[in-house]
Amino acid sequence: MRKETSPITKIVVPAGGIGGARFLRGLQRAAPDADITVIGNTGDDISLFGLRVCPDLDTVMYTLGGGINEQQGWGRDDETFSVKEELARYGVGPGWFGLGDRDFATHIVRNQMLDAGYPLSAVTEALCERWLGPADDQRLRLIPMSDDRVxxxxxxxxxxxxxxxxxxxxxxxxxxxxxxxxxxxxGAEDAKPAPGVLDAIADADAVILPPSNPVVSVGTILSVPGIRPAMAAKTVVGVSPIIGGAPVRGMADACLTAIGVETSALAVAAHYGPELLDGWLVDTADAPDADAAVAGITVRARPLLMTDVDATADIARAALELAAELR
Amino acid sequence: MRKETSPITKIVVPAGGIGGARFLRGLQRAAPDADITVIGNTGDDISLFGLRVCPDLDTVMYTLGGGINEQQGWGRDDETFSVKEELARYGVGPGWFGLGDRDFATHIVRNQMLDAGYPLSAVTEALCERWLGPADDQRLRLIPMSDDRVxxxxxxxxxxxxxxxxxxxxxxxxxxxxxxxxxxxxGAEDAKPAPGVLDAIADADAVILPPSNPVVSVGTILSVPGIRPAMAAKTVVGVSPIIGGAPVRGMADACLTAIGVETSALAVAAHYGPELLDGWLVDTADAPDADAAVAGITVRARPLLMTDVDATADIARAALELAAELR
Structure with a gap:
């Protein structure tokens, strides 16, 4: 077994849902002694049935806490759908959003705390006490990008x-x-980073961009004023979410097209830009010609399919090694 | 089979939970062509997990709509408890109130409508569309006693x-x-009867008091200003909730003791008083001596155990017959 010798011990990861959560599990395996701060995307949050639902925060929380539905990558394990079925019997929708009974409990707790006046960051910390252990003992801490509505x-x-x-x-x-x-x-332009976000970035040895959606996950987090420049001042290494010209999962291509960015590993790197990004991992299928490299970004090719936690840990280790080199 | 010939076709029933709901099922059997307006007690309502729960309204709605847990008399049939178990995992209580998954859906719908500004009476009507049919076609209509918080x-x-x-x-x-x-x-002294309550009473041929708790169910309804005098102007017949000196179910004795009323069928009649009550059904076990009768109230003895719907229909029929006599 390979010994981890990276000097990177304080890591910030801006993360979306499934891809980000799975990468984080590999990162924890690769750097078990590191302090990891996850800045969660809240742009996907939605109010359903009068309850505030935070899909990306919950996917990270459930995945790292061992409560995720492993097959679908989101929602709770051993889930049932009595509440949703009954809501439909009342003619109350939408039916297209799959909230299970166990998941409903999370949203009920969150909503109750939000109604009581707690900011989302405090609510998230409270929910995470169950999944990630007491706040003071957490090696991995989850903070929403902002307490403001985006x-x-x-x-x-x-x-x-x-x-x-x-x-x-x-x-x-x-x-x-x-x-x-x-x-x-x-709402992004008027949003402030949640308490702890800028401090964690300032304190970090490196920022690792997971293979989350570069537009609606990482991009949304970066749109909160203050976060992007704070990260740009750090060593930032990203993992491409595009392999062989297509998103590994999800529909990131549809989002990239909307903002006029080609669906390719290098186009995404160029979109993030060299003022933010120092290093970029692409899949071996996308190993660039020397000509195609993006000026100012060190690109390295290696297998990027997160087939299991071991493979994902190898990817995370490669990202940390590249960050260590580029510091 | 006995043909119902009672002239009573418009009936108002102020009802609590289990006892009231079961009596209403018998009343529907006894008078299938009658228009029944149920004035539901909301004094037991409670906010749990940020959701407004109306136990008595729901017990009536579920019982008459065929969705009740028949064994326990409250809550939904075929119920599961995933949400409650998960809330406990988050350390969120109280755990002593048994909300099931299907039941949660009712409270989620109610809360969403209340948050949107609908009064409880409109919310109840919307929920009842599922259980009791389209509002315009309902022979039995459920109205909360008040839209104000009591x-x-x-x-x-x-x-x-x-x-x-x-x-x-x-x-x-x-x-x-x-x-x-x-x-x-x-809050009772400042509460107003919900829309439709006073009209239904004014329009009624008779008011039937079911064997609900005389203190915290019927008594609470009567405490809303305007309801008691409106009922007192009508023919009112009650069914004793006390049989053989003890409540048939529940802990009505503890409530009666609190207000200084003896736990006996006649003491409850005297508590309601002759200015409200015209007729009173007591169980044969409580058949009074001539001396013990309450002045101004016609007391009749007959079996009052609601052992099944047929037995309950017999009780309801006796109440209607007594009301018809006393009009």
């Missing part, structure tokens, strides 16, 4: 005309089948 | 000193094991 909306044109829909409606209900004309993080 | 509190003295607790805490958590020093319907 909501990703997608402009589409369909039978109802040109209109903005909530990201979840486009992503989950429409399965991104209608082209996104634009994607807007509503 | 909450039954119980003053007790225990290890924590003398204090007021919510009725549900005394009833469900403490099982009425600590004596009630007083029982107060907080």
């Amino acid at each position: 909501e990703t909306h997608v402009v589409i044109t369909d039978a109802q005309g040109r209109r903005a829909v909530h990201f979840q409606e486009w992503w989950v209900r429409l399965r991104a089948s209608v082209p996104a004309e634009s994607i807007v993080a509503v | 909450e039954t509190h119980v003053v007790i003295t225990d290890a924590q000193g003398r204090r007021a607790v919510h009725f549900q805490e005394w009833w469900v958590r403490l099982r009425a094991s600590v004596p009630a020093e007083s029982i107060v319907a907080v």
Whole structure:
């Protein structure tokens, strides 16, 4: 077994949902002694049935806490759907968003705390005490990018005309089948980073961008004023979410197209830009010609399929090694 | 089979939970063509996990809509408890109130409508569309006694000193094991009857008091200004909840003791009083001496155990016949 010798012990990871959560599990395996601060995307958050649902925070929390549905990558294990079925019997929707009974409990607790006036960061910390252990003992800490409401909306044109829909409606209900004309993080420009976000970045040895959606996950986090420049001042290494010209999972291509970025590993690196990104891992399938490299970004090719936790730990280790080199 | 010939076709029933709901099922059997307006007690309502729970309204709705847990008399049939178990895993209580998954859906829908600004009466009507059919076609209509917050509190003295607790805490958590020093319907004096309540009473041929708790169910309804005098102007026949000097179910004796009323069928009749009550059904076990009768109230003895729907229909039929005689 290979001994980890990286000097990187304080790590910040801006993460979306499934891809980010799975990468984090590998990162924990690769760097068991590191302090990891996860800055969670909240642009996908949505109010359903009067309850505040935070899909990306929950996916990270459930995955790292051992409560995730491993097959689908989101939602709770051993889940049942009595509440949802009953809501449908009352004629109350939407039915397209799959909230299970165990998952409902999370949203009920969150909503109760939010209604009582706690900010989302405090609510998230309270929920994480169950999944990640007492706050003071956590090697991995999850903080929402902001306590302010930021909501990703997608402009589409369909039978109802040109209109903005909530990201979840486009992503989950429409399965991104209608082209996104634009994607807007509503409220982002007035949002402040949540308490602890800027401190964690300032204190970090490196920022690792996981293979989360570069537009609606990492991109939304970076759109909160203050976060991008704070990260840019650090060593930042990213893992490409695009392998062989296609997203490994999800529909990141539809999001990239909406913002005019080609669906390729290098185009994503160029989109992040050399002022943010120092190093970039691409899959061996995307190993660039010398000509194709992005100026100012060190690109390294290696297998990037997160087939299991061991393979994912190898990817995380490669990212940490590259960060250590580039510091 | 006996043909129902009672001239009573418009009936108002102020009802609590289990006893009231079961009586109503018998009343529907006894008078299938009657228009029944149920005025539901909301003094037992409680906010749990940020959701508004209306135990008595729901017990009536589930019982008459075929969704009740027949064994326990409250809650949903085929119920599961995933949400509650998960809430406990988060350390969120109280655990002593048994909310099942299917039941949670009702409270989620109710809360969402209340948060949107609908009054409880409109919310109840919407929920009942599922259980009792389209509002315009309902032979039985359920209206909460008031849209205003009325909450039954119980003053007790225990290890924590003398204090007021919510009725549900005394009833469900403490099982009425600590004596009630007083029982107060907080907010009642400022409450208004919900829309439709006074009209239904004014329009009724008779008011039937079911064998609900005379203190915290029927008594709370009567405490809303305007309801008692409106009923007193009508023919009112009650069914004793006390048989052989004890409540048939529940802990009505503990409530009666708190307000200084003996636990006997006739004492309850006297408590309601002749200005409200015209007729009173007592069990054959409680058939009074001529001396013991309450002045101004016609007392009739007959079997009152609601052993099944047929037996309950017989009781309801007797109440209607007595009301028809006394009009």
